[in-house]
Amino acid sequence: MEISSHQFHLLQQLNEQRKQDLFCDCCILVEGKVFKAHRNVLFASSGYFKMLLSQGSKETSQPTTATFQAFSPDTFTVILDFVYSGKLSLTGQNVIEVMSAASYLQMTDVISVCKTFIKSSLDISEKEKDRYFSLSDKDVNSNGVERSCLYGADWRTENSPPHSHLNPDQGTCVMSGNAWSNFSYYPTSQRNSQQQQLAKHDQRQDSIKKTRHLGLQQSSDIPHYKSSKLEDRSSDPTSHISQSEEEVQIDTEIDSAHAGYQYGQGSDVMPRSLAVSQQEHESPHSSSKSKSSKADEQYGNMPSILGVMGSWAEDDLPRMRFKCPFCTHVVKRKADLKRHLRCHTGERPYPCEACGKRFSRLDHLSSHFRTIHQACKPICRKCKRHVTELTGQVVQEGTRRYRLCNECLAEAGIDSIRIDLEAEPQLEFPQEGDKDSRWHYSEDNRSDVEIVEDGSTDLVIQQVDDSEDEAEEQEVKPNIR
DNA sequence: CTGGGGAAGGGGCCC
C-alpha cells in the first residue's frame, strides 16, 4: 500500500530542516550569500551537484562548500526552493536567469519548465496581440503587469483534477498538479501527451511558415524556435521514440554541440567562477582524465551547461560571456543576448506603421522604413541612375515608395504628376516607449494622398526633394500616426 | 534553371 502524501511530507520535513539549519552538510556561496542545504538532496536534484558530490564523496566528514557567481542569489533561491518544495516561482523577469542557472546546475526538469513558460508567454502575447488587433485598443497592452507563474509539482494532487487559475488583475497564475495545459511540467514518464501537444503546436508553426510565400504577414508574428533542435525533434509526429530515449538522444545531441563547454575541454570557456573546497578549487568539469571519463560515462546524457558563462582572458582576468540558453551562441554583452533571444522567442516588438510588418529590432524597422516607405535611396529603381529632385520623383506603389528618374517615369507614362506633400500626413517614427503601442495604418490618412493609378499598378508619384537631408527626413512619411 | 538584386535578419561594436 502506498501513501501518496509521504513524499510530500518527507520533502516538507527536509525543507523545514534546511530552514532551521538542521543537519545541513553543504554550504553554497552565491555572490557572497550563503545557502545551507543537504548534500543528499542536492545530489538527487542536480546533475551538477551529483557530479560534484560524487567526486568529493570520499571526504564526507567535512561539510561541502560550493561557490557560484554565474547566477544571482535570488535566482539560486528560486532553484533551491524548487529543490525543497517542488514549486518553481517563475516570472517573466527571472525565467531566463533561472533557466541559465538550471542549465548550469543540470536540472533538466527546471529547464523544461522554463522553456514551457517562455513558450506559453509567447502564446499569451500572441493572443494579446490578436486581441489588440481585433479591438484596435491601445490600452489592451500588457500595461507592464508582470506575469508570474508558480510551478508546483504537487504530489498530493497527482490523482486529483487539475486546477489552475489566472488572476488577471495581478497578472499572476498559480498552477499545480500534473495537468496544466500551458505551463505544465510532467515527470519524464508522463510527458508523452505534452509532447504531442507540442508537436501539434509546432505543426501549426510549420504550416504558418509555409504560408510565408503567400505573402501573409503572420509568419513574422508567430514565434518559432528555429534554432531549437529540441522543438524540431518534438515536432515530429511520426516519431515513435519513447520519451526517455528521446531525451537521451536530445541531450547527447546537445552535448556534442557543447562538448567544449561541458567538461572544460575548451580552455577559453569555463564557468565564470567555481570554487569547491573539497575539490581544491577544481571544477568538476576539469578533473583528471580518469575522473572525466568516469563522469562522461555516468553523466553523458545530462544536458550541457548553458546560460551565463565566463571565460578567462590571457591576462587571467575573467571576461564575461553570455551564453544563449537556446543555442550555442555566446555574446559579450547582456544586451546582445537579449537581442539575440528575440530570434528564438520570435518577439517582434517593432511594427511598421505603414505596412504592418513587424521587426525584432528597431534598426531593422528603421532600415525597412527608409528603404521601403521613404524612398531614401536617391537612385532610380528602374535604370539605377542617381536622381535628384530635378531629375526624378518618388513613386508610391501601395505602401512602397521608390524613386524613378523622369525618363523612366515618362516611359511608364506617369510623368508630370505630382503629389502635394504638404497635404500628406507626416509619419512619426516610433519613439521609445512606443514599441508596445500598435501603430495603425490609417485608411483615412491614406485618402489624403493624391493617388494616381496607371492602370496596371497602383502608383503614386511624389515630388522629390533632394536638396537637403532634413527635407528628405520630413519627406514622405505616409499614412502613419 | 540560374544568376543578380533587393530585402530581411543576425552579429559586432560604438556612442
Place this chain on the structure above:
DNA sequence: TGGGCCCCTTCCCCA
C-alpha cells in the same frame, strides 16, 4: 542599456 551603424549571410523574386 538602448539606439544605431556597419557588415555579412540568407532568402526571395525576377529576368
